[in-house]
Amino acid sequence: DTGVSQDPRHKITKRGQNVTFRCDPISEHNRLYWYRQTLGQGPEFLTYFQNEAQLEKSRLLSDRFSAERPKGSFSTLEIQRTEQGDSAMYLCASSLGVSPTGELFFGEGSRLTVL
Amino acid sequence: DQQVKQNSPSLSVQEGRISILNCDYTNSMFDYFLWYKKYPAEGPTFLISISSIKDKNEDGRFTVFLNKSAKHLSLHIVPSQPGDSAVYFCAASDYGSGNTGKLIFGQGTTLQVKP
Numbered sequence: 001d002t003g004v005s006q007d008p009r010h011k012i013t014k015r016g017q018n019v020t021f022r023c024d025p026i027s028e029h030n031r032l033y034w035y036r037q038t039l040g041q042g043p044e045f046l047t048y049f050q051n052e053a054q055l056e057k058s059r060l061l062s063d064r065f066s067a068e069r070p071k072g073s074f075s076t077l078e079i080q081r082t083e084q085g086d087s088a089m090y091l092c093a094s095s096l097g098v099s100p101t102g103e104l105f106f107g108e109g110s111r112l113t114v115l
Numbered sequence: 116d117q118q119v120k121q122n123s124p125s126l127s128v129q130e131g132r133i134s135i136l137n138c139d140y141t142n143s144m145f146d147y148f149l150w151y152k153k154y155p156a157e158g159p160t161f162l163i164s165i166s167s168i169k170d171k172n173e174d175g176r177f178t179v180f181l182n183k184s185a186k187h188l189s190l191h192i193v194p195s196q197p198g199d200s201a202v203y204f205c206a207a208s209d210y211g212s213g214n215t216g217k218l219i220f221g222q223g224t225t226l227q228v229k230p
Contacts, residue, residue, distance in 0.1 A: 004158070031216060040124075042204050042220030043159065056215050091158055098216055102147030102208045106158035 002026060004107035006092050012113045013082055020078045021110040025094030032075050033104060034067055035091040036060065043091055049075060082114045118142050119207050121221035129229050134192040136224050138205030141186065145207040148181060149218065150190045153202045162203075163190070195228045202226075 005024040013019050025032050030051050035043035046065070048056040051072035061067075064082075069075040079086055089111050093104035120139045128134045138148075146167050151159035165172040165179045165188070172179050178191045192199055202225050206218040 033217060040222065042119075042121075042206075042222050043218075045217050045219065048215050048217055056217070093158075095216055098214065101161070101164040102149050102216070102218070103161045103164065104216070104218055106151075106160070108156070108158045111156075 004092055004094055004105055006090075006107040006110050008110060009108065010111045010113075012115065014115050015082060015084060017082055018078065018080045019082055019112060020076055021090050021092075021112075023075045023077070023092030023094075023107060025073070025075070025092070026096075026105055029094035029096045029105070030072070031095045031097065032069055033093040033095075034075070034077050035093065035106075037089040037091060037109070038087075046077075079112070082112075084114045087112055087114045116141070117222075119205055119219050119221040121205055121224050123224050124222070125225045125227070127227045127229065128195050130197055131194045134190075134195045134199065134226055134228065136190040136192075136203050136205075136226065138188045138190075138221055139186060140188075140207055142207070142209065143183075143186065144209050147208045148179070148188050149206045149208070150177075150179060151204045151206060151220075152199075153204060153223070159204060192226075195226075197228050197230050200226055200228050 007022045032049040034046040037043045049069040064080045067077045089109045091109045093106045149164040150162040153159045181188045202223045205221040
């Protein structure tokens with residue numbers, strides 16, 4: 001399978017713990033995006049990387065959130081001191097430059113439950 | 116501010132009939148409009164898109180119509196099949212604004228196609 005891969009698929013944690021999600025984009029895709037989706041809502045943009053550079057961050061990305069893409073390949077999203085409001089599906093997407101259709105390729109997501 | 120809106124949370128149609136999903140937007144600078152389909156526990160998958168310079172794009176059973184003056188687009192599925200039952204997200208991108216390629220999503224419409 002050469003699609004976008006996310007790990008873990010599910011994570012249950014207690015409030016106050018730190019969690020980290022990993023995203024492996026489609027090979028050679030230079031653009032990588034993180035989104036968050038809560039129940040009944042569409043995906044909300046969190047942050048965007050072009051190669052290893054983080055070029056845009058949403059105001060939704062509080063200081064407890066940090067994302068990296070150290071070598072321009074895989075990316076990690078860390079949430080420190082989790083809160084119950086962080087419970088959501090975290091989606092990763094990638095693209096190779098500007099797609100002629102505007103399409104981003106999404107992974108299956110990492111579902112976070114904070115107890 | 117919700118730049119992309121899907122005002123119908125759900126839609127139910129009979130197999131073989133037409134499904135029409137609607138989407139409104141506020142930003143006249145959007146370049147591309149896309150529709151994604153999402154099954155439970157899976158990531159969104161790209162369905163069809165349309166450039167802002169066109170008013171119609173067709174791909175098999177799926178047709179997207181764009182009315183720029185009304186800032187409205189719609190997705191027509193003809194004929195509808197039970198396998199089309201999913202959540203449909205409308206999304207828009209603005210390549211002129213920093214060229215990030217990020218997508219802004221609506222809240223989604225749950226389509227149920229009854230056999």
